Amino acid sequence: MSIESSEKIHKKELKRFHYKVRPIERGYNDRTLYINLSNNEILSKPVTDQMKKLFIGGRGFDLWLLWNAIGEKTKWDDPENEICIACGPLGGNPLYPGSGKSIVVAISPLTQSVMDSNVGGYFGPYLKFAGWDALEIQGKAEDDAVIFIDGDEGVVTIESVERFPDNTHLLGEFLGKYYCEGNLKTISTVTAGLGAENTLMGCLNFSFYDTVRKTFRYKQAGRGGTGTVFRDKNIKAIVVKFSNITTDINNPADLDRAKKVGREYIKEIKELDPKQNEIYRVGTSYIVTIMNEFDLLPVKNFKFGNHPEAENLGKEVYRKKFHKGYDGCWIGCPLACAHTVKNFTLETGPYKGESVWVDGPEYETIAGCGSNLGIFDPDFLIELNFYCDTYALDTISFGTALAFVMECYELGLIDKKATGGLDLHFENKKAALEIIHQMAKGEGFGAIVGQGIKRMKDIFKKEYGSDTGTMQDIGMESKGLEFSEYITKESLAQQGGYGLALKGPQHDEAWLIFLDMVHNLMPTFEQKAESLFWFPMWRTWFGLNGLCKIIWNDVIPEDNSETPEPAKIMKHVQWYAEYFSAVTGEDAEPDDLIKMSERVYNFQRVFNLRQGFGKRKHDDIPYRAMGPVTIEEYKSRKDRYDKQLKELGILDPEGKSTEEKIKALRKYRESQYEKLKDAVYKRRSWTPNGIPTIEKVKELGIDFPEVIELISKHQ
Ligand code: SF4
Structure with missing residues (x-):
């Protein structure tokens, strides 16, 4: 939907909350934002010194807020379940590499337990700059709702909306234009799509506006179905607006010291990444070749670790397919791994024939939805990546779940009666795309696949008498979550x-x-x-602070191998x-x-x-x-x-x-x-x-x- 046709949409303000935007102090606002969609309550909650000391920020704050909000019996679709989103005290500084992360925490529909999922894009930093160390959303709206946090004016509104677009690539663009008041760069959104609505593996799309390509782009909080919780709460979108970014916005205790270490780190990345993995050009696709070489690339539901056609999905192929230009998912990230494909013409689904930008694919998508399904076609992966993103489906859960289904089909544990006539042999690209469109509609066998492996095992046993032991052995899930994409048999x-x-x-x-x-x-x-x-x-620490993990170990100092513990990359730590x-002004050593x-x-x-x-x-x-x-x-x-x-x-x-x-x-x-x-x-x-x-x-x-x-x- 274009902004020109926005007169067709309907929007009604349900609640307005005013607050004073004040300077951040040493990385903190010292308050969090609570919103209850059942009764339209909006509150500012204080962040205590003890909360900062024990939980630091980001995932720590999210967990503490959720712990206090729910009970031991709370299920993922109970109104009291929350979606908590936070950046972290170090997040948002454009002068330190990889500072744009947010962490989402909720009770997961796939695991029924606590889920955390990290994501790039501008939302986390903008939320913090708008005055909030974390956002906590409880309750369920009666109708589709947009939460708009205007960090320029100090206003939060809950709006009931109708006829906004369903899927992210249209919805994000629409929201940006609708709320930006002329400057698209000031807006970041969190959205989902029809896949999140109709499966248990919905992800959340966090946007950033690409000023060079003149389009909104997206990073995903992929794991555990947080997008499904989002749509279950009838949240159509969260929009944050903030205009006035400066390099000292976090107001660090010692700005010169912060700048010095940031400069050093950025210099190293710019110098070494082109000599090492070229992530700034090929993203994480470089991992495909390495995994294939060491027998670690998942092939056909993790049966095998390599395949002669793996190079079709490798970095040299995607080097040509990715559009050249700066691809940081947050301002100033020198590793800039978030690549995009320009003018991709879709061959299937509701947007067939349209030319679109596609964010990715990254390694996990390539391996999970490519080699693990026995498919080695780079364009198929781009199409599938597009639809997973716009429908808001986690590519890891989708790929691993479909790989399980394909093996069940080949082993005769299920047949065409179960799949609604689809031939789900490995390598069947057409069927894989059909499944994803069914998932978005919540129809056919796709609706079953969208339940995830744990539930599928029960369904297959109950409906088709499939062998429980075999499914237990080959169903690559633990705790209800699908495995990400590495072979672990020899480690x-x-x-x-x-x-x-x-x-x-x-x-x-x-x-x-x-x-x-x-x-x-x-x-x-x-x-x-x-x-x-x-x-x-160590890896948990990034999520407490709003920082990106890739930066720590995907570029290695040249003398790293001579250090006592090279795996830890202690220079970076x-x-x-x-x-x-x-x-923060709190002196800290690595320990x-x-x-x-x-x-x-x-x-x-x-x-x-x-x-x-x-x-x-x-x-x-x-x-x-x-x-x-x-x-x-x-x-x-x-x-x-x-x-x-x-x-x-x-x-x-x-x-x-x-x-x-x-x-x-x-x-x-x-x-x-x-x-x-x-x-x-x-x-x-x-x-x-x-x-x-x-x-x-x-x-x-x-x-x-x-x-x-x-x-x-x-x-
Ligand atoms: S390394 Fe990639 S994911 Fe991490 S902040 Fe930079 S662009 Fe974003």
């Missing part, structure tokens, strides 16, 4: 990186495959457990500590940063426990993540597996059937995984059932009476 540490991740199997907590499998740097359980302590804590100290995360991390584990999860059994993963499930899979890497059986003294493979060898290997690998859990829980000071000890929560200062009462029942 026990990364199996833990996925299985022990708080929200479910997403690589943003720990990515240890190379250190473990390729470099063999953690041969003992204790060493693996140490890595599964430090890396998840030291810069982050320096920057934190400069902005202090880890402690900040450890508090929030343990709190989130306790939060999961309160919602009925967060125990040892919830950290289980399907056997496909540990080893070969099928004969075909074993035979494809027979030499490797036979050698291991022999060298580890598990079984002499000579003269044994493949079934016998699979069984023996499985017994061994499953027992290794349980031993890993023991070691990690011990390192984290958790009980053997995976629950933080009373001593630990006391040491961390999160020993609130309700926390102690809760964990006391489980010690």
